[in-house]
Amino acid sequence: xTGVSQDPRHKITKRGQNVTFRCDPISEHNRLYxxxxxxxxxxxFLTYFQNEAQLEKxxxxxxxxxxxxxxxxxxxxxIQRTEQGDSAMYLCASSFxxxxxxxxxxxxxxxxxxx
Amino acid sequence: KNQVEQSxxxxxxxxxxxxxxxxxxxxxxxxxxxxxxxxxxxxxxxxTIMTFSENTKSNGRYTATLDADTKQSSLxxxxxxxxxxASYICVVSAKGPTGSNYKLTFGKGTLLTVNP
Numbered sequence: 001x002t003g004v005s006q007d008p009r010h011k012i013t014k015r016g017q018n019v020t021f022r023c024d025p026i027s028e029h030n031r032l033y034x035x036x037x038x039x040x041x042x043x044x045f046l047t048y049f050q051n052e053a054q055l056e057k058x059x060x061x062x063x064x065x066x067x068x069x070x071x072x073x074x075x076x077x078x079i080q081r082t083e084q085g086d087s088a089m090y091l092c093a094s095s096f097x098x099x100x101x102x103x104x105x106x107x108x109x110x111x112x113x114x115x
Numbered sequence: 116k117n118q119v120e121q122s123x124x125x126x127x128x129x130x131x132x133x134x135x136x137x138x139x140x141x142x143x144x145x146x147x148x149x150x151x152x153x154x155x156x157x158x159x160x161x162x163t164i165m166t167f168s169e170n171t172k173s174n175g176r177y178t179a180t181l182d183a184d185t186k187q188s189s190l191x192x193x194x195x196x197x198x199x200x201a202s203y204i205c206v207v208s209a210k211g212p213t214g215s216n217y218k219l220t221f222g223k224g225t226l227l228t229v230n231p
Binding site: 004040041042043044045091093101103104105106107108109111 | 119146147156157158159160161164166204206208218219221222223224
């Protein structure tokens, strides 16, 4: 499968624990995005990377959240001291940016449940 | 504030019937409008992308329209199939300060159920 992959697909954790999600973008895609989607809502932008540089972070990304893309390939999203309000689907997307309009390809998401 | 509103919130139709989903947006400056299909528990998959100058675009049984003057779009599904059951999300991209268009504003989606 050459699409965007995410791991794990599901994560159940207790409040206060730390969790880390991984996203593998489509090979050679230079941009990688993280979104959060709660039930009945559309995805909300969290952050994005151009290669290994994190260029923008949403206000939604509190200081408990950190994202990295160390070698400009895969990315990780870590949530520290999880809260019940963090329960959501975390989506990763990637695109190859040259100029003009470019498609964002989404992964299947990681569903986080904080108990 | 950039917003995308979709209607109806949910829709149930019989297999073989047509349907039309609506999207209104207040995103500025406008770059492009996209429709995505999202199956339950999966990531969104792009159906169409339209720029300011395009007022209709088709992808198989899906036809999207765009009226950039009234800031409205519709997605028409012809001869629906059971596999069309999904959430359909309208997404509008704004132009960034450097001309980039990565910032997507998502609607809440219309949940379509196609029954046999």
